[in-house]
Amino acid sequence: MFQNKKFKYLVYYVAGVMALLLILNSVLKSARTEHIKYSAFEKMIEEKTIKEVQITDNQIVIIPKEQEGVSQKIKYTSNIEKTNVRPLIDKLKAADINYDGPISNNDPIKGFFVNWILPILMFMLIGRIIFGSVEKKMGSGVMSFGKNNAKIYGENETGKTFDDVAGQDEAKESLVEIVDFLHNPDKYVEIGAKLPKGALLVGPPGTGKTLLAKAVAGEAKVAFFSLSGSSFVEMFVGMGAARVRDLFKQAEEKAPCIVFIDEIDAIGKSRDSAVGGGGNDEREQTLNQLLAEMDGFDSSKGVVILAATNRPEVLDKALLRPGRFDRRVIVDTPDLKGREAILKVHAKEVKMSDDVELEGIAKSTPGAVGADLANMVNEAALLAVKKGRKAVIQEDLEEAVEIIIAGKEKKDRIMSDKEKRIVAFHEVGHALVAALLKHTDPVHKITIIPRTMGALGYTMQLPEEEKYLVSKEEMIDQITVMLGGRAAEEVEFNSISTGASNDIEKATQTARNMVTIYGMTERFDMMALESVSSRYLDGRPIRNCSDNTAALADEETLKIIKEAHDKAINMLEENRELLTAISERLIDKETLMGEEFMEMVNNFKNSEEVVEEKVSIGKDEEDTMV
Numbered sequence: 296m297f298q299n300k301k302f303k304y305l306v307y308y309v310a311g312v313m314a315l316l317l318i319l320n321s322v323l324k325s326a327r328t329e330h331i332k333y334s335a336f337e338k339m340i341e342e343k344t345i346k347e348v349q350i351t352d353n354q355i356v357i358i359p360k361e362q363e364g365v366s367q368k369i370k371y372t373s374n375i376e377k378t379n380v381r382p383l384i385d386k387l388k389a390a391d392i393n394y395d396g397p398i399s400n401n402d403p404i405k406g407f408f409v410n411w412i413l414p415i416l417m418f419m420l421i422g423r424i425i426f427g428s429v430e431k432k433m434g435s436g437v438m439s440f441g442k443n444n445a446k447i448y449g450e451n452e453t454g455k456t457f458d459d460v461a462g463q464d465e466a467k468e469s470l471v472e473i474v475d476f477l478h479n480p481d482k483y484v485e486i487g488a489k490l491p492k493g494a495l496l497v498g499p500p501g502t503g504k505t506l507l508a509k510a511v512a513g514e515a516k517v518a519f520f521s522l523s524g525s526s527f528v529e530m531f532v533g534m535g536a537a538r539v540r541d542l543f544k545q546a547e548e549k550a551p552c553i554v555f556i557d558e559i560d561a562i563g564k565s566r567d568s569a570v571g572g573g574g575n576d577e578r579e580q581t582l583n584q585l586l587a588e589m590d591g592f593d594s595s596k597g598v599v600i601l602a603a604t605n606r607p608e609v610l611d612k613a614l615l616r617p618g619r620f621d622r623r624v625i626v627d628t629p630d631l632k633g634r635e636a637i638l639k640v641h642a643k644e645v646k647m648s649d650d651v652e653l654e655g656i657a658k659s660t661p662g663a664v665g666a667d668l669a670n671m672v673n674e675a676a677l678l679a680v681k682k683g684r685k686a687v688i689q690e691d692l693e694e695a696v697e698i699i700i701a702g703k704e705k706k707d708r709i710m711s712d713k714e715k716r717i718v719a720f721h722e723v724g725h726a727l728v729a730a731l732l733k734h735t736d737p738v739h740k741i742t743i744i745p746r747t748m749g750a751l752g753y754t755m756q757l758p759e760e761e762k763y764l765v766s767k768e769e770m771i772d773q774i775t776v777m778l779g780g781r782a783a784e785e786v787e788f789n790s791i792s793t794g795a796s797n798d799i800e801k802a803t804q805t806a807r808n809m810v811t812i813y814g815m816t817e818r819f820d821m822m823a824l825e826s827v828s829s830r831y832l833d834g835r836p837i838r839n840c841s842d843n844t845a846a847l848a849d850e851e852t853l854k855i856i857k858e859a860h861d862k863a864i865n866m867l868e869e870n871r872e873l874l875t876a877i878s879e880r881l882i883d884k885e886t887l888m889g890e891e892f893m894e895m896v897n898n899f900k901n902s903e904e905v906v907e908e909k910v911s912i913g914k915d916e917e918d919t920m921v
C-alpha cells in the first residue's frame with residue numbers, strides 16, 4: 296500500500312498518458328491506413344492506380360494515385376514475404392511505379408520507441424514543468440518523493456543575545472550551561488559529562504520562548520535551525536518525517552548548532568488517544584522520526600535541541616524521557632520587575648522623552664507578557680507619531696496600555712443617555728464597593744468610554760504590590776466587588792441588565808475555586824474536589840468527586856455568591872447618596888481617576904470611618920454591557 300500521495304499522483308498521471316497514447320496511436324493508424332490482401336495489391340498494380348510504394352522487410356505501404364471520391368490521405372498496407380521483395384521490385388520497375396526501399400524501418404524496437412517511449416518522455420517533461428510550478432506554489436516537493444530537497448531551515452546567526460530577553464533570569468541561568476557547552480564541547484567531553492540533548496522551554500504564549508532560543512544560539516554564536524510544529528499539520532503524509540530527517544542531517548553537518556522546534560505540541564501530542572482523540576498518522580510518523588533522530592545523534596558533536604510549548608502536559612511521555620527533552624526551562628509570565636525590564640529593552644528601540652517613567656507602566660500591566668509589552672511600546676510610538684510628537688511621552692504609553700488592555704478607545708460610539716447612566720452606576724458600584732471593603736485593591740480609574748473589545752465601561756483596580764498569595768477574605772471581597780456592578784443597578788434602577796455577564800462569570804469562578812480547590816469552606820474542609828491538571832492548559836480543572844459532592848459544592852458556591860451579593864447591595868444602599876453623586880460626576884466626565892474618586896468618598900465618609908487613601912495598581916474589571 297502506498298501511503299505516499301505523491302506517488303499516487305504520479306501513477307494517475309502515467310496511466311492517463313498511456314491511455315491517451317493508446318487512443319492516439321490507434322486513431323492515427325486506423326484513420327489513414329487500410330490493410331489489404333497481397334492479391335488486391337497486385338490488382339492495383341495492374342490497374343495502375345498506384346502512385347508510390349514503400350517497401351519494408353515484411354510490409355508494403357501503398358500510396359494510391361489521386362482519384363475522385365478517394366482521399367489521397369488513405370494508404371494501404373499489405374504483408375509481404377521477404378522472398379517476394381525482389382520479384383516485386385522487378386514488377387514495379389516494369390510497371391513504372393516509384394518505390395522506396397527495401398528498408399527495415401519497421402523493426403519492433405524502433406517502432407515501440409517512436410510510438411511509445413518518445414511520447415512518454417515528452418509527457419514526462421511536460422509533467423515536470425507543470426508539477427514543478429505547482430511545487431513552487433505549494434512549497435513542497437510533489438515530484439521529489441521526500442528526497443532531500445535541501446531546504447535550509449537555518450539562519451547562520453540570530454544576532455539575538457540574552458540582553459534582548461529581559462525578566463527571565465531563571466530561564467537564562469539554566470540555559471547558560473548550554474551556551475557554554477556549545478562554546479567548548481571538549482571541556483565537557485574530557486570529563487565525560489553528558490549534557491542533556493534537549494531542553495524544553497515551557498510557558499504561556501508571548502513570554503519570549505522563541506526569543507530565548509534564538510538568544511541561546513546568538514550567545515553561543517552558532518547556527519540556528521528552526522522548524523515549527525504547526526507547519527507539519529498541513530503537510531503530505533510522510534513529509535513531516537522526511538523534514539525531520541532532513542533537518543537533523545543539516546544540523547549535524549553544521550554542528551555546533553541549535554535545532555529549535557517551536558510549538559512542539561503540534562507534533563508531540565501524546566499518542567494514546569486519551570488526549571486529543573483519534574490517531575493522526577502523519578503526526579505520529581513525524582513524532583516517531585523525531586524520537587529516532589534524537590536517540591540517534593551524538594550530542595558530543597555539539598547539536599543541542601531546544602523545543603518550545605505552552606502545553607507541556609499534552610506531550611507524549613516518550614519525548615520527556617531521559618536523553619530527550621529531560622530538562623525543562625520555565626518561561627513564566629513576568630513579574631513587576633520583569634515587566635519593567637522588558638519595557639526598558641523595547642523602549643531602547645524608540646525615541647522616549649526623558650521624563651518617561653516605565654515603572655508606572657509596568658505597575659499598571661499585571662499579567663502582561665513580553666509580547667504585550669513590546670506591542671505597547673510600539674503602540675505608544677504610533678500614537679506619538681499620530682500626535683505629531685518627536686518622542687514618546689508618558690501619556691502615549693498610558694494610552695497604549697489601555698489600548699492593549701481594553702481595546703481601542705472608540706469615542707465615536709454613541710450610547711443613549713439611559714445606557715450611559717446604567718453603565719455609570721454599574722461601574723461606580725464596583726468602585727464604591729471596592730473602596731468600602733478592607734481587603735481590596737485601590738481603584739485606579741473608572742471610565743464609561745466604550746472600547747472596541749466589548750466593554751462599555753470598566754473599573755480598573757491596581758494592587759499596591761505584586762501578590763503571590765490571596766487570603767480567603769480577599770477572595771470574598773473580590774467577589775463582592777465583582778457583584779457590586781449589578782448590585783448598583785438593582786439599588787438605583789430596581790432593574791437589571793445584561794451588562795454583568797462577565798462579572799458573574801468571574802465571580803462564579805472565584806467562588807467555585809474557593810470551594811473546590813483552595814479548601815476555604817467548612818463543609819469540605821481541606822478536601823480537593825477538583826484538581827488543576829496544568830496551569831498552562833486551558834486552566835480548566837478536572838473534577839474528582841462524586842456527583843453528590845459536586846451538587847453540594849454547587850450549593851456552597853451559590854452560598855458564597857449570595858452572601859457577597861447581599862453584602863454589596865447593603866453597602867450600596869447604605870451609601871446611596873454617595874453612589875448617586877459619584878455616578879453623576881462620572882456621567883459628566885466619562886472618566887474618573889483614582890484620586891478624585893477617593894476624595895469624593897472620603898469627603899462623604901468624613902464623619903464616620905476614615906477610608907484610607909490607597910494609591911493605585913492590577914486587576915481590571917471589565918464588563919460587557921449590552
Ligand code: ADP
Pocket residue numbers: 459460461462463499500501502503504505506507603637640664665666667669
Ligand atoms: P513565545 O515564543 O513565548 O510565544 P516570542 O518569543 O515569540 O514568545 O515573543 C514575541 C515577542 O515578544 C518577541 O519577539 C519580543 O519582542 C517580545 N518579548 C517576549 N518576551 C520578551 C522578553 N522576556 N524580553 C523582551 N522581549 C520579549
Ligand code: MG
Pocket residue numbers: 501504505557603
Ligand atoms: Mg513562539
Ligand code: ZN
Pocket residue numbers: 721725777780781794795798916917918
Ligand atoms: Zn461590571
